[in-house]
Amino acid sequence: AQSVTQLDSHVSVSEGTPVLLRCNYSSSYSPSLFWYVQHPNKGLQLLLKYTSAATLVKGINGFEAEFKKSETSFHLTKPSAHMSDAAEYFCALSPSGSARQLTFGSGTQLTVLP
Amino acid sequence: DTGVSQNPRHKITKRGQNVTFRCDPISEHNRLYWYRQTLGQGPEFLTYFQNEAQLEKSRLLSDRFSAERPKGSFSTLEIQRTEQGDSAMYLCASTKGVQGLGYTFGSGTRLTVV
Numbered sequence: 001a002q003s004v005t006q007l008d009s010h011v012s013v014s015e016g017t018p019v020l021l022r023c024n025y026s027s028s029y030s031p032s033l034f035w036y037v038q039h040p041n042k043g044l045q046l047l048l049k050y051t052s053a054a055t056l057v058k059g060i061n062g063f064e065a066e067f068k069k070s071e072t073s074f075h076l077t078k079p080s081a082h083m084s085d086a087a088e089y090f091c092a093l094s095p096s097g098s099a100r101q102l103t104f105g106s107g108t109q110l111t112v113l114p
Numbered sequence: 115d116t117g118v119s120q121n122p123r124h125k126i127t128k129r130g131q132n133v134t135f136r137c138d139p140i141s142e143h144n145r146l147y148w149y150r151q152t153l154g155q156g157p158e159f160l161t162y163f164q165n166e167a168q169l170e171k172s173r174l175l176s177d178r179f180s181a182e183r184p185k186g187s188f189s190t191l192e193i194q195r196t197e198q199g200d201s202a203m204y205l206c207a208s209t210k211g212v213q214g215l216g217y218t219f220g221s222g223t224r225l226t227v228v
Binding site: 034 | 118120147149154155156157158159162170205207216217218219220221222224
């Protein structure tokens with residue numbers, strides 16, 4: 001069985017300050033992990049993915065995430081938030097090396113204050 | 115490559131009516147997935163195809179739901195005798211081979227059952 005827990009349903013930051021969105025996972029297999037972003041009434045856009053290569057993964061728009069097996073975490077960070085980062089963020093996993101379906105967390109709504 | 119296309123974008127239907135959604139994946143992607151997303155939640159897996167074969171179905175996919183992917187190209191998702199609980203965003207995703215490349219999502223079809 002596998003599951004994803006996003007520890008914060010809402011995060012609010014000021015423009016120019018760091019962003020931290022937390023994700024913990026549980027998996028009986030070695031997982032691949034993903035972060036997606038969803039803007040209102042849009043589909044999901046892939047930000048970055050971990051597939052058992054480097055544990056620090058760099059993605060688009062300045063986001064990065066670090067896979068920590070000992071902590072079963074895959075937190076998403078960005079050094080400096082931009083207004084355009086305001087959106088819903090989803091962490092997801094699937095068994096590594098397969099094309100099985102993704103299991104998603106319940107999402108974190110990021111608000112960026114001017 | 116125009117990405118994953120879903121039609122219609124919005125559908126309002128009366129309870130008890132049948133509805134059908136279409137997904138056109140990226141042309142070289144052999145795997146296609148359907149997800150359902152309700153308000154404030156992450157997407158939940160419904161079913162997936164490898165080429166034209168439907169390989170897995172979630173327990174969420176009741177007898178009123180059916181999906182097809184004739185000829186391994188586009189896919190349709192039909193809901194018969196719609197209920198208010200079917201109101202959700204229906205997302206389609208596709209990928210090629212193993213998931214190291216990531217899944218590409220469409221913009222979704224938002225269904226409202228009145």
